[in-house]
Amino acid sequence: MDIGKVLQTLDNRLSNVERSPRLSHAAIDDTSVEVRDSTGSLRGLLGMQADGTTAVNVVNGPPPPQPSAPIVASVLGGVTVSWDGLFADGSVLPLDWARVEVHASILAVYDPIPATLQGTIETAQGATVVVPCDTDVYVRLVARNTSGTASTPSVVVGPFGPLPVVASDILDGIVTTVKLADDAVTQAKVAVGAIGSTEISDNAVTTPKIVAGAVQTAQLDAEAVNASKIAAGAVTTAKLDALAVTTDKLAANAVTVGKLSAGSVDATALAADAITGKTITGGTITGSLFQTDTTGERITLNEADANKILVYDATRAVAELSPDGLGLVGSTGAKMILDPNATYPTLRMSNAADTNEAIINVVEGTAGSADVGINSGKFTASALDWKWRTFFGNDFWVAERVRDGASTTNVGGRVALSATAATIGYNDSTDATADNNLTFISGTAQINGGRLEILPAAYATSALYLNAASGHTGNLLRLLLNGVDKFVVDKDGNVTIAGIGQRVTKRRTTDATKTSTTTVVADTQIASFTADANATYIVDGFLKYSGPGDFQMGWIVPSGTLGEWQGIGNGTTVIGYASGAIQSDASGTFGYMVRTEATDIASTRTYGGIGTSVFGVQVRGLFRVGATAGTISLAWAQGTSNATATTLYTDSHLRLEKVA
Known part of the structure; x- marks a missing residue:
């Protein structure tokens, strides 16, 4: 065995392994790393x-950084606590940040514990929390990450307490006598002339309280002094006013015709019901009561000198017409009152017990307008009184759920229409972070403050359908996070995806030419691929060219980027095969030899051309971007300077995909 060859083979194989992409063919099956x-x-x-x-x-x-100091302000019934989304040491938001807790205590020195927790802020941009209290409190913030680990608490801010209630905060009529403590109103608190006879109840003044001579004739009501109060012989003829003696004061048959002067009997001397079955013609009747009957179902005019027309059923008045308006009572006791004594009338409809009512009113919100408000009866929710209100204003319409007696507070569903927009959604005037609204304006619909969930039933057509009209030039779909594109589909269906798996294709839509130059510069259309720092990308594509000056190509990449690439195409000298022979720089009817070298991304390669013959280069490579982000662009020129143009043709393209 040749040990040297074995070691050389192992060294070559190890080098190939080290140069290959990590985990390029790996999978994580039913487990985790x-x-x-x-x-x-x-x-x-x-x-x-x-x-x-x-x-x-x-x-x-690790623990999140210490939050910045809370921003505290006093309000009625408590304090508001705001976080500005920053940290005490200027740190950026950690990726595993979860929330900021708001703590409050009556103690100036305390540790945040569950008992001091008043609320949380879940948005990284910061928000405001209302802390109810009736005394001064001290506030501090604590940040937590997704693992529940707490930061160092913020500095303590305080003391802050609720705003005092002043006269301008008290609604008219809300303080009644039942709200006053005994002896709360003393003589010093009563203005001169504030108490008149109408404020003194019947029989409230007893005789010992009257100063001698205080009561004169002018102070006596008619018929206030009766016979039992007059001493015998005290009243003589000289003491009687004209007509002071009426028939009920005379004995039977005391007055005869001979005692009557001509014209002495007029209407004032006639008893009730003295005229029956007669017609009264001409004249004016004043100070009288007209009624169809004395009891039961009847109509009365000016009853009790009250300037009213009253309609009675068998037991009670069920309709009233007076300067105060029109009132009706139904068979169940329910009431309707039309009050005209304002700029516009008001209609109130209440139940028999007067415990609840609905109102329709017209108001002049702006000069000359006639705005209509419809208010439902109040109802109790979350221990508070609420009502639904519909308002037709000056060129707008709103339907919303509002507090009874505090109409600027609305929590719940809300619809608003105007000349330029239509909005339907959920509003909370006490917590703007809870708002979620769908607004329609000309050409656009927008959801603001919430998220859209589409939960269609099983159906044969698309769950989400978009069909742009012919001539549309914008994107078909664009998804962003904090203003950064994450997923984009352009009008031609090209998809750009941020993160691993992101794939972007750039292609020439026109032919490009270069003459008499060997200096590579970025192509104007196959250029500016966005490259993130510390990321890895693969590139592939097809470039179509021609020209006797050959085609030289390379790359413009961010500083610190490493990698290699390969272009499979003609050598600088085109080697072809035709008619059973190899030939140089001539068309090869049977094919061509190609160059297959791996090239560092910092270097260029030249691919040969023959006259106007069109050739192609298959491109594939990998870019490892360092700590500096930037753009990746194709750069090209002629391999040999030539006055005849080198052309890069339409549909030449490259595709960049993020793999790590």
Whole structure:
């Protein structure tokens, strides 16, 4: 055995193995690859996971960096805590970052524990959390990674407490007498003239409280003094006003015709029901009550001098027409009230118990407008009173779920229409991060704040269908993350995929020519393949050329890039075979010899040409990009300077695929 030949053979085989791509034909079947650090600790799992899914799972990662200081502000009922998405030492967001916890305590010095946890911020851009409290608190933040490992807590910020409630925060009419403590209102708090006779209940003043001579005739109501209060002989004829003595004060037959003066009996002297079956013509009737009956079903006019028309059923008033509006009561006790005493009328519809009502109102939101609002009755959800509101505004329409008595707070489904857009979605005015809306504008539909899930039933047609019109020039599909393209399908169906498996094809759509030059420069169309740092790419393709000056090609790559490539094509001198003989730089009707050398990416190769004969080069190679990202481009020129052009033809193309 020749030991020297054996060792040489083994050395050649080992070199081939080292030059070949790692794991180029490997597979991970029903298992996972463990990634461990220099100490042997498990840091990641690539492949099959314990729950049966397939993923790259980062575990036991180092603690996240310390979050920046929280931004705290006082609000009614508590404080708001915001994180700006930054870290105290200027670190970038770790790949295994999961969330930021918001902790609050009444103590200035404390460690974050479950009892101090008030909420979490799940978005890397930062957000705001509301912390309810009724006293001052101190706030700090803690970051956690996907393994649950906590960072060093942020600095403590505080104390901050809720804003005090001032008069401008109290709704009109919300403080009633039942809310006042006993003896809360003293004489010093009562304004001069604030209490009049209408505020004093009947019989509230007793005789010992009246100063002598305080009550004069002008202070007495009609008929306030009756016979039992008058001493015998106190009233004489001189003391009687005209018409002061009426028939009920006279004894039977006390007044005879002879006692009556001409014209002394007028309407004021007639008893009720004195005129029956007669027609009254002309004149004005004032100060009277008109009614169809005294009890039961009836209609009354000016009852109790109240300037109203009332309609009664058998037991109660069921309709009212007055300057205050129109009111109706149904057989169940439900009520409708039309109130005209505003810029526009309001219609209220309530139940018999007056515990709930729906309202239709018209308001002048802007000068001259007539906006319509429809409000449902209130209902209780999450221990709060809510209602649904529909509003037809000045060139817009909204339907939403709002708080009763706090109409600027809306949480739930919402539809909004305007002259330029239509939006349907979920809105939370207390937490903008929960918003998710689908908006339609001219030519575009957009989902903002949420994600789209399509869950079609089994069907014969496509679950997602897109058909662009003829003449469309933009992409058919484009998926991005943080503004970076991850998956793109252009109008011609070309697919660009970011990450391992990313494949990009560039081709010439026109012929290109070069004359009298051997300096290779980047092609204008087969160029600018994006190359990530520390990534590996394979390249393959077909280049079609002609020209007596030959075709020289090479590469422009990012600094630090290594690799090799091969082009299978003519040698610099074209060796052909025709009529049973080998010939140089002449057409070979039976074929040609080709060059097969491997070439470093830093070098160029020249492939021969014969006059205007068209040849091709099959290209394949591998690029290992270093720490510097950039672009990879085809560079070419003539192999030998010649005034006759070397042409790179339409449909020449290269394809770059990321493999690591």
